[in-house]
Amino acid sequence: MYTSKHEYFGATLPRRQCTGRAQTRRLPDFPRPSPADSSSIPTRPTIAKPMFNRRRWIPGPVSLKARFSLAVGMLIVLTATVLTVAAVLIVQRGIETVVGEREVSLISQVARGLDNKFMIRQQALVRLARDLERRRHPSSAFQDKLEEHHSMDGFFSNLSVLDAQGEHVADMDYPETRGQANFSTRDYFVDTIRSDGPIISRPLRSQLSGRPVVIMTAPIHDQEGRISHILIGTIDLAKDSFIKELSIGQVGKTGYFYILSRDGEFVSHPDERRILQHIGQGGKRAPSVDQAMAGFEGTLRSTAEDGADALVSYKRLASTGWLLCGVYPTAEAFAFANQIRWNAAIIAALLLLVIGPVAWLLIDRQLRPLKRLGQQMAAGRGAVGPAGPYADDEIGELRRAFDTLMAERDRAERAVADSERNLRLVADNVPALVGYVDKHERFVFGNERYSAYFGISAAQIPGKSVREVIGEAIYKVSKPYLDAALSGRAVRFERQVQRHGATQWDRVAYNPDIDAHGVVQGYFVLVDDITELKATQQVLALSEKRIRTIADNMPALIGYVDTDYRYAFCNRAYGTITGIAPETIVGRSVSEVFGPKVFAAVAAQMAAALAGRRISFERPAVELKGNRYLQTEYIPDIGLDGKVAGFYTMVMDITERKAAELALAAQQRLLHTVTDNLPALVNFMDRDGRFGFVNRHHESWFGVPLARIHGSLVSSLFSEAEAEVHQRAFDEAMTGHTVKFDFARMQGGDKRHYHATYIPQVDCSGHAVGVTGLVNDVTDAKLLEEQLSALARFDALTGLPNRTHLTERIGRAQTRSARNGSVMAVMYLDLDKFKSINDSFGHSGGDTVLIEFGRRLSACVRQSDTVGRLAGDEFVILLEGLQNVAECAVVARKIIKVMEKPFDIDGVARIVSTSIGVATAENGLAGVDTLLKHADDALYRAKDSGRNRYAITSVK
Numbered sequence: 010m011y012t013s014k015h016e017y018f019g020a021t022l023p024r025r026q027c028t029g030r031a032q033t034r035r036l037p038d039f040p041r042p043s044p045a046d047s048s049s050i051p052t053r054p055t056i057a058k059p060m061f062n063r064r065r066w067i068p069g070p071v072s073l074k075a076r077f078s079l080a081v082g083m084l085i086v087l088t089a090t091v092l093t094v095a096a097v098l099i100v101q102r103g104i105e106t107v108v109g110e111r112e113v114s115l116i117s118q119v120a121r122g123l124d125n126k127f128m129i130r131q132q133a134l135v136r137l138a139r140d141l142e143r144r145r146h147p148s149s150a151f152q153d154k155l156e157e158h159h160s161m162d163g164f165f166s167n168l169s170v171l172d173a174q175g176e177h178v179a180d181m182d183y184p185e186t187r188g189q190a191n192f193s194t195r196d197y198f199v200d201t202i203r204s205d206g207p208i209i210s211r212p213l214r215s216q217l218s219g220r221p222v223v224i225m226t227a228p229i230h231d232q233e234g235r236i237s238h239i240l241i242g243t244i245d246l247a248k249d250s251f252i253k254e255l256s257i258g259q260v261g262k263t264g265y266f267y268i269l270s271r272d273g274e275f276v277s278h279p280d281e282r283r284i285l286q287h288i289g290q291g292g293k294r295a296p297s298v299d300q301a302m303a304g305f306e307g308t309l310r311s312t313a314e315d316g317a318d319a320l321v322s323y324k325r326l327a328s329t330g331w332l333l334c335g336v337y338p339t340a341e342a343f344a345f346a347n348q349i350r351w352n353a354a355i356i357a358a359l360l361l362l363v364i365g366p367v368a369w370l371l372i373d374r375q376l377r378p379l380k381r382l383g384q385q386m387a388a389g390r391g392a393v394g395p396a397g398p399y400a401d402d403e404i405g406e407l408r409r410a411f412d413t414l415m416a417e418r419d420r421a422e423r424a425v426a427d428s429e430r431n432l433r434l435v436a437d438n439v440p441a442l443v444g445y446v447d448k449h450e451r452f453v454f455g456n457e458r459y460s461a462y463f464g465i466s467a468a469q470i471p472g473k474s475v476r477e478v479i480g481e482a483i484y485k486v487s488k489p490y491l492d493a494a495l496s497g498r499a500v501r502f503e504r505q506v507q508r509h510g511a512t513q514w515d516r517v518a519y520n521p522d523i524d525a526h527g528v529v530q531g532y533f534v535l536v537d538d539i540t541e542l543k544a545t546q547q548v549l550a551l552s553e554k555r556i557r558t559i560a561d562n563m564p565a566l567i568g569y570v571d572t573d574y575r576y577a578f579c580n581r582a583y584g585t586i587t588g589i590a591p592e593t594i595v596g597r598s599v600s601e602v603f604g605p606k607v608f609a610a611v612a613a614q615m616a617a618a619l620a621g622r623r624i625s626f627e628r629p630a631v632e633l634k635g636n637r638y639l640q641t642e643y644i645p646d647i648g649l650d651g652k653v654a655g656f657y658t659m660v661m662d663i664t665e666r667k668a669a670e671l672a673l674a675a676q677q678r679l680l681h682t683v684t685d686n687l688p689a690l691v692n693f694m695d696r697d698g699r700f701g702f703v704n705r706h707h708e709s710w711f712g713v714p715l716a717r718i719h720g721s722l723v724s725s726l727f728s729e730a731e732a733e734v735h736q737r738a739f740d741e742a743m744t745g746h747t748v749k750f751d752f753a754r755m756q757g758g759d760k761r762h763y764h765a766t767y768i769p770q771v772d773c774s775g776h777a778v779g780v781t782g783l784v785n786d787v788t789d790a791k792l793l794e795e796q797l798s799a800l801a802r803f804d805a806l807t808g809l810p811n812r813t814h815l816t817e818r819i820g821r822a823q824t825r826s827a828r829n830g831s832v833m834a835v836m837y838l839d840l841d842k843f844k845s846i847n848d849s850f851g852h853s854g855g856d857t858v859l860i861e862f863g864r865r866l867s868a869c870v871r872q873s874d875t876v877g878r879l880a881g882d883e884f885v886i887l888l889e890g891l892q893n894v895a896e897c898a899v900v901a902r903k904i905i906k907v908m909e910k911p912f913d914i915d916g917v918a919r920i921v922s923t924s925i926g927v928a929t930a931e932n933g934l935a936g937v938d939t940l941l942k943h944a945d946d947a948l949y950r951a952k953d954s955g956r957n958r959y960a961i962t963s964v965k
């Protein structure tokens with residue numbers, strides 16, 4: 010059985026030493042700007058430079074590509090190695106198994122061969138012994154017998170016979186040695202006697218030849234069955250024999266066999282010198298031998314006697330109990346496996362040589378985008394154009410991420426730059442000095458304002474000492490505050506400085522810059538030029554003084570009350586009017602100064618003032634002597650934040666004015682009493698035309714309550730037409746003239762007539778401040794007047810229009826004729842011989858004729874024509890809208906015709922005729938007098954021509 014205890018795989022690859030300790034890499038500390046080096050203090054946040062080092066990204070000894078290639082190469086080598094080793098091991102294991110099994114088979118075969126040879130020899134020896142036994146020979150006869158059996162030469166190097174006493178009685182090859190030695194003490198002799206059977210001795214040195222031999226014995230019995238002799242067959246271990254053959258036989262080309270006796274002596278060995286030597290002799294021996302000596306049989310991996318690695322096989326010979334050993338050096342046994350291993354290594358190396366460059370090229374190709382990205386990253390920029398197209402892989406993702414990162418960085422940088430620019434812009438445009446000074450009193454930053462203050466530009470400031478920048482004098486003034494700021498205290502102070510040849514004031518603020526460890530690193534400087542403020546404060550102080558002077562000289566109480574109802578200010582009048590010293594008032598509450606009763610009287614108003622409302626009220630001052638009456642004003646003091654900080658109080662003694670007002674009120678009442686009982690509208694209109702005073706008649710007149718009339722524009726209460734008339738009169742009255750005018754309006758369903766008088770009201774300087782209006786109802790007088798007027802315009806006898814009326818109508822007809830170009834005519838009529846009728850029938854008879862004459866004339870003309878009586882028996886007819894002059898003749902003839910009918914005069918029929926003079930005119934060319942004169946002329950022509958006829962004349 011083959012076993013392998015010494016594994017090929019037993020050797021593990023040496024593992025790389027690993028300390029197991031994390032290598033913490035210490036990042037370099039960024040040095041904190043040395044306060045001593047003011048220029049090192051960053052004035053703006055800095056963007057960290059890309060952390061990519063160009064050297065790491067440009068191909069070099071440690072380039073990523075090289076590392077990838079190396080890694081891939083190593084992976085390939087490792088894979089190839091593992092595969093090769095695994096394959097080789099499998100093959101080797103197979104070879105080992107095969108070789109081992111072959112060795113086991115071989116040694117077993119050899120062992121069987123040896124056993125077989127021993128058995129053949131033993132059987133031959135026993136047969137010879139029996140043969141000798143059957144023919145009884147004396148000891149001397151054995152020599153001859155032996156010589157007859159040279160056929161045994163092939164089996165044994167010598168045959169000899171010992172008698173039962175160990176005497177050497179016969180010897181085939183060395184007969185002369187007979188009787189020279191006794192072998193009774195020899196083990197093989199003793200063993201044969203004892204066992205009474207054939208035995209094979211242990212290897213021993215022949216007493217006769219001195220050669221290493223193995224003795225095979227076979228007892229020869231006498232007739233009684235006792236051992237009479239012992240046949241000895243000697244096998245010379247060093248000479249040609251089957252054992253010697255074994256020693257020179259080889260296992261493979263370099264292997265060999267050897268045999269060990271039970272005692273560990275070499276029975277056979279290629280090196281003859283070792284035969285009969287004990288295995289332990291010489292020191293070294295294969296460890297597996299002991300195992301085999303203890304009983305192991307089989308093949309195992311061990312070492313040969315020379316220490317070389319070998320497959321060693323052991324098999325114990327059944328015939329002798331010897332140990333047959335076969336040594337097969339692994340160098341030869343596994344030469345094939347070694348060849349395979351070498352071949353595999355060569356193939357792996359070749360693979361590496363081929364795949365390495367290929368991998369290099371492939372990786373170079375794959376890493377090219379990464380390289381470009383690396384170059385971009387080294388240059389600190391993202392994609393120049395629109396991102397992509399990037400491969401849809403990790404590098405593409407990385408590039409997109411980098412582009413995004415760069416875009417964000419660019420945005421951030423721009424934002425920082427903008428911020429810095431804005432900050433600088435803000436700082437430079439702040440109307441103040443803005444700066445930063447380190448703890449060594451050196452400027453780190455100063456805005457452009459320093460140029461105007463100290464003649465040093467912002468660019469020159471960093472690094473300069475405070476003393477250098479602001480000058481010795483100002484530095485001396487500022488030094489205590491500067492020290493305070495550097496000790497960690499924020500300080501504010503004002504300093505008077507000489508700048509540009511003038512005295513100026515600065516308000517300075519130093520705010521310490523304390524770091525996270527509580528150490529002052531410097532301080533911020535803010536300096537305002539408050540020269541103007543100072544001047545303003547002085548002006549203000551002067552102004553306050555003036556105001557106080559004015560307030561103190563005002564005949565009124567002037568004070569200021571805060572939100573706690575405490576006096577913050579009061580003028581001197583408080584002392585004179587209330588009798589309380591002003592200095593005792595300030596700081597005390599109203600209640601404390603004037604008592605709770607007075608405070609209760611004004612508390613509501615004060616609360617309203619503190620709520621932001623301006624309050625004005627009057628009250629009797631019970632706290633003052635002499636029934637005084639006070640006019641009080643509370644004016645809230647509203648700050649810029651919209652909150653009320655207090656209120657001003659101004660109290661005036663209005664006792665006299667109040668008395669006057671009461672008197673005035675009495676007069677007002679009297680006025681109302683009078684005017685309300687007058688049958689007229691009485692009012693006062695202010696300069697804006699608003700009713701200031703109205704008596705009660707206005708309410709019924711306008712149909713509006715008095716309360717609404719008060720303050721209303723007068724024009725708003727009239728109709729549009731009425732308002733126009735009113736406004737004209739009002740405007741004229743405001744110029745200082747009294748205006749009188751009549752107007753009519755529907756009042757209570759009737760048309761009423763009014764007569765208005767607007768009287769200007771002037772102030773002491775003569776300027777009109779308003780108008781007093783008096784409006785009387787003159788409806789009755791107007792009707793009477795109209796009646797009188799009507800009476801004056803008609804003839805009382807005939808009821809026809811009289812001369813006045815006729816004249817008016819002719820005048821208006823002339824206007825219309827001129828407008829429409831029509832023809833108009835005036836007929837002048839006179840009864841013929843009327844005087845005789847009066848004479849005949851009396852004056853009343855004449856009147857009858859006159860009335861009838863008028864009636865007949867009216868019947869002869871159109872409604873639009875006018876028939877009138879001038880005087881006596883003279884009548885006039887006005888004709889309008891004529892087409893031509895001929896129409897007048899028609900009318901004249903028609904009149905003459907109607908006169909043919911007799912008049913009934915007191916029952917007497919009497920023919921009365923008339924003569925007619927007609928004057929016509931076109932286009933209104935002739936006036937009333939001209940037309941009447943021409944008509945009158947025509948009338949006389951008709952009279953002269955015999956009467957009862959008409960004459961026509963045209964006025965051109």
Ligand SMILES: Nc1nc2c(ncn2[C@@H]2O[C@H](COP(=O)(O)OP(=O)(O)OP(=O)(O)O)[C@@H](O)[C@H]2O)c(=O)[nH]1
Pocket residue numbers: 839840841842843844845847851852853854855856880881882
């Ligand atoms: N009955 C009456 N007679 C009047 C009135 N007014 C004037 N007369 C008279 O009328 C007369 C007018 O006369 P004249 O027109 O002058 O003369 P005549 O008699 O008509 O003659 P001729 O006109 O020439 O035709 C006078 O005698 C007057 O006294 C009046 O109101 N009534």
